[in-house]
Amino acid sequence: MNQQQKEKIIKMRRDGLSYSKISTALGISENTVKSFCRRNNLGSANKEFFFQRDGILCRQCRTPLIQTAGVKQKRFCSDKCRMAWWNDHPEAVNRKAIYAFTCPICGRDFESYGNKKRKYCSRACYGRSKAVRHE
Known part of the structure; x- marks a missing residue:
């Protein structure tokens, strides 16, 4: 793996691409991409890949939310806001039983x-x- 490929892996990983997509795009083994990412703290366990979407705000306090790539989209900025919103909106709870x-x-x-x-x-x-x- 040359320096150019390493830089491309870092950029693609920060853009949120998976190991398999990166390996296919660069023609490198998926395991090589995984090990490089782990050695350079670019693994999936490292939640440093944040992105800001325009218009997505906390439902309770209306502060802008910072989303994590590859993870379920946030609706609240904290547990405190989440609990407050659900306590203020009991009609939104889908109670089937x-x-x-x-x-x-x-x-x-x-x-x-x-x-x-x-x-x-x-x-x-x-x-x-x-x-x-x-x-």
């Missing part, structure tokens, strides 16, 4: 998320059901 019940103790209608075998609306009604059985 909501079940409707009537409590056998108090007769109140209630909903349960993710538990289709639930019987009581609260711990208090559950406690009353235990007291009724013992009498």
Whole structure:
């Protein structure tokens, strides 16, 4: 591998190209490209390949987001913003497993998320059901 190929590998890797695409473009073995990238901290574990896309902002605080090449696109700048946004927008949560019940103790209608075998609306009604059985 000559110096020109090394420079091309560095440029292509920074542009986000995979090892296989680089090896095909330069006519070098994929393993040679991988080992060169690892020796020069250009591997996939090294997250130094950042890029800025125009118009992509944090949903909560509206700061510009810096995306990492080859990784799922960010929507929030931090966990704090992510939690705040989801707490402010509960209607955006796609809840598919909501079940409707009537409590056998108090007769109140209630909903349960993710538990289709639930019987009581609260711990208090559950406690009353235990007291009724013992009498």
